[in-house]
Amino acid sequence: MAVTPLSVVPVVPASEDLAVYPLALRGLTVSYGQKPAIFSVDASFVPGQMTAIIGPNGAGKSTLLKAALGIITPLSGHVTVFGKALVDQRQRIAYVPQRASVDWDFPTRVIDVVLMGLYRELGLLGRIRRSHHDRAMACLTRVGMQDFATRQIGQLSGGQQQRVFLARALAQNADLYLLDEPFAGVDAATEKAIIAVLKDLRDAGRTIVAVHHDLATVAEYFDRALLLNVRRIAEGPVDQIVTPDLLERTYGGQLTMARMDPAQTAS
Amino acid sequence: MVLGLGYNAMLVMVGAGLLGIAAGVTGTFLFLRKRALVGDAIAHATLPGIGLAFLLMVALGGDGRNLAVLLIGAAVTAALGLLCVHWISTKTRLSEDTAIGAVLSVFFGFGVMLLTVIQNVPSGRQAGLDGLLLGATAGMLYADAVLIAVGGAVALAASLALSRPMTMVAFDAGFAGISGVNVVRIDLATMGLVLMVTVVGLKIVGLILIVALLIIPPVAARFWTDHAMRVAILAGTMGGVSGVVGAGLSATAPDLPTGPIIVLVAFAAFLISLIMAPDRGVLAAWFRHRRFERRVHLRQGLLALGQGQPIYERFTLRLLQKAGLVRADGVATDRGVGAALDALRDEARWAIMRADPGFDTLVNRHDGLSPIDTLLTADQIAEIDTRLNGATP
Numbered sequence: 001m002a003v004t005p006l007s008v009v010p011v012v013p014a015s016e017d018l019a020v021y022p023l024a025l026r027g028l029t030v031s032y033g034q035k036p037a038i039f040s041v042d043a044s045f046v047p048g049q050m051t052a053i054i055g056p057n058g059a060g061k062s063t064l065l066k067a068a069l070g071i072i073t074p075l076s077g078h079v080t081v082f083g084k085a086l087v088d089q090r091q092r093i094a095y096v097p098q099r100a101s102v103d104w105d106f107p108t109r110v111i112d113v114v115l116m117g118l119y120r121e122l123g124l125l126g127r128i129r130r131s132h133h134d135r136a137m138a139c140l141t142r143v144g145m146q147d148f149a150t151r152q153i154g155q156l157s158g159g160q161q162q163r164v165f166l167a168r169a170l171a172q173n174a175d176l177y178l179l180d181e182p183f184a185g186v187d188a189a190t191e192k193a194i195i196a197v198l199k200d201l202r203d204a205g206r207t208i209v210a211v212h213h214d215l216a217t218v219a220e221y222f223d224r225a226l227l228l229n230v231r232r233i234a235e236g237p238v239d240q241i242v243t244p245d246l247l248e249r250t251y252g253g254q255l256t257m258a259r260m261d262p263a264q265t266a267s
Numbered sequence: 268m269v270l271g272l273g274y275n276a277m278l279v280m281v282g283a284g285l286l287g288i289a290a291g292v293t294g295t296f297l298f299l300r301k302r303a304l305v306g307d308a309i310a311h312a313t314l315p316g317i318g319l320a321f322l323l324m325v326a327l328g329g330d331g332r333n334l335a336v337l338l339i340g341a342a343v344t345a346a347l348g349l350l351c352v353h354w355i356s357t358k359t360r361l362s363e364d365t366a367i368g369a370v371l372s373v374f375f376g377f378g379v380m381l382l383t384v385i386q387n388v389p390s391g392r393q394a395g396l397d398g399l400l401l402g403a404t405a406g407m408l409y410a411d412a413v414l415i416a417v418g419g420a421v422a423l424a425a426s427l428a429l430s431r432p433m434t435m436v437a438f439d440a441g442f443a444g445i446s447g448v449n450v451v452r453i454d455l456a457t458m459g460l461v462l463m464v465t466v467v468g469l470k471i472v473g474l475i476l477i478v479a480l481l482i483i484p485p486v487a488a489r490f491w492t493d494h495a496m497r498v499a500i501l502a503g504t505m506g507g508v509s510g511v512v513g514a515g516l517s518a519t520a521p522d523l524p525t526g527p528i529i530v531l532v533a534f535a536a537f538l539i540s541l542i543m544a545p546d547r548g549v550l551a552a553w554f555r556h557r558r559f560e561r562r563v564h565l566r567q568g569l570l571a572l573g574q575g576q577p578i579y580e581r582f583t584l585r586l587l588q589k590a591g592l593v594r595a596d597g598v599a600t601d602r603g604v605g606a607a608l609d610a611l612r613d614e615a616r617w618a619i620m621r622a623d624p625g626f627d628t629l630v631n632r633h634d635g636l637s638p639i640d641t642l643l644t645a646d647q648i649a650e651i652d653t654r655l656n657g658a659t660p
Contacts, residue, residue, distance in 0.1 A: 066441070069441070069444075069445055070444065070445075071441045071444055071445075090445055090446075090447055091447070093445060094445075095441070095442055095445045097439065097441050097442060101439070101441065102438060102439045103301075103438075106299070106437070106438050106495070107299070107489060107492065107493050107494055107495045107497075107498050108434070108438060108493070108494065108495055109493065109494060112494070112495075113438075116435050116438070116439075116442070116443075116446070117446070119431070119432075119435060119443075119446040119447065119448065120446055120447050122431070124428065124429070124431060124432065125428065125431075152493035154493075168442070172446070188624075189624055
């Protein structure tokens with residue numbers, strides 16, 4: 001009887017049906033130089049759920065999102081969106097980039113930014129009709145920014161800018177929403193408004209994946225979590241994942257356990 | 268008067284006007300994409316192409332002065348320079364400004380060397396080649412004007428057709444990519460259009476100054492509007508007017524060079540915009556700052572009066588005195604007392620509003636210095652006052 005000294009169990013069964021996942025990453029590695037920013041990450045994001053990507057600075061959270069979106073070309077591995085290649089499925093993805101990634105002095109108004117979310121329909125030369133305009137306004141209303149439609153974007157506060165970005169993603173009317181630090185540097189009212197919109201989307205069956213940096217709110221806001229520190233640490237329902245043990249493994253010494261104190265979380 | 272300028276001057280004015288429009292509109296997208304200096308690299312990289320095209324024509328037995336062929340040569344090496352910049356900045360660790368510096372100087376240096384060689388070529392009449400450095404309109408032919416008009420019109424039409432994806436890429440390339448815009452291709456198209464305008468503009472403005480015509484009009488136009496398409500249209504208008512006026516001016520005196528005059532006229536438009544533009548202009552900003560400063564001082568002065576605190580700042584006292592709110596000795600007038608009480612009550616109302624998330628939008632939108640009755644309805648104020656009195660019975 002042959003005894004295998006080391007049993008190698010494949011994490012992903014070969015016959016796994018990727019089509020059930022709005023977004024699935026397999027063996028994804030991205031490198032900016034000789035050091036991988038993310039290394040061989042497997043992740044399957046569950047439909048109709050809100051998943052947070054959590055990890056310390058430099059863990060590769062944004063990189064993972066950008067690679068999933070095809071903004072960065074991965075060194076190896078592949079991405080499927082609803083079981084198909086990303087290029088065929090782009091119209092099913094909406095994206096909210098980091099607020100700081102654009103120049104807010106750009107000459108454009110709030111409504112024009114939201115209309116950019118309709119590019120897939122409008123195309124190169126399509127006229128912006130009343131109906132497009134109305135839909136963009138409806139998206140602004142959902143994030144409480146309807147009064148700001150004709151403002152130049154440079155006049156907005158950080159929270160308002162973030163809401164405009166969310167409205168633009170809503171205009172894309174996608175099945176999968178990818179958000180990069182949507183709560184970074186926004187006021188409390190905006191945070192509440194954004195989370196309400198995201199929960200509405202989830203309740204309507206859409207899938208949300210967001211890079212999140214606040215451990216105190218992750219359990220309250222999200223259904224699932226992916227712990228990432230270059231490598232995938234763990235993924236699952238948020239109450240099983242956001243545990244002192246797993247967080248310690250993700251953050252190493254960078255985390256003070258006081259932040260996980262439930263009394264403080266409640267306050 | 269215009270007819271008095273003569274046939275050549277008319278041709279140049281029409282050509283310069285069309286070139287200015289095309290350069291202003293195309294340049295807008297270059298400016299929005301923050302790639303102005305890539306335009307400069309493209310322009311300088313035309314020179315070796317001009318030299319090579321000339322040598323090729325001479326070698327084939329021509330006289331080497333066919334403008335169309337020279338421009339094709341210019342376009343070829345400019346495209347090569349553009350690809351070099353693109354390759355260096357994406358495939359190596361060198362940054363884009365390094366790539367621009369390297370490509371600009373190497374290509375230009377090679378071009379100057381070729382021009383020196385050409386001066387020693389026995390056959391071929393080399394007169395006029397160095398005119399493409401700074402533009403040379405004296406001997407412009409009808410065919411040259413047609414070439415410029417057609418090239419400029421094509422670049423203009425393509426810029427307008429691609430304006431939507433070009434604007435999206437300039438604002439947020441990542442999002443544009445997700446929305447189905449091919450970012451690399453749109454970037455190359457933007458640069459291709461800039462290249463086309465550059466090549467077409469060689470005869471009038473020359474390769475050293477063309478970048479000014481691409482960049483100055485959009486920068487000037489940006490002062491007047493917050494809308495990308497309006498920036499483009501206004502930049503086209505400014506470019507066109509600069510071209511016509513500059514060419515007209517240079518025709519009035521025998522030795523004024525056309526290209527530099529056009530650039531100076533465009534610069535005048537920039538200067539006027541910089542100073543005079545409402546909102547973004549220097550003067551407007553200065554007045555806005557002064558007005559705000561006065562409001563803050565007046566407000567602080569009134570609050571100090573209301574709380575019975577002394578006012579030390581002379582500027583504040585002078586403002587209050589000028590408004591008739593305090594007397595020369597610093598004591599509040601009757602009106603001053605009233606205004607101070609109003610300010611105190613306003614401050615208390617603002618405090619209530621700041622504490623209430625329901626007023627978030629309003630509080631975020633305003634500076635907290637305006638009297639509240641200009642912002643809220645009487646009912647809302649009454650409601651706040653109830654809370655105010657409830658808090659301090």
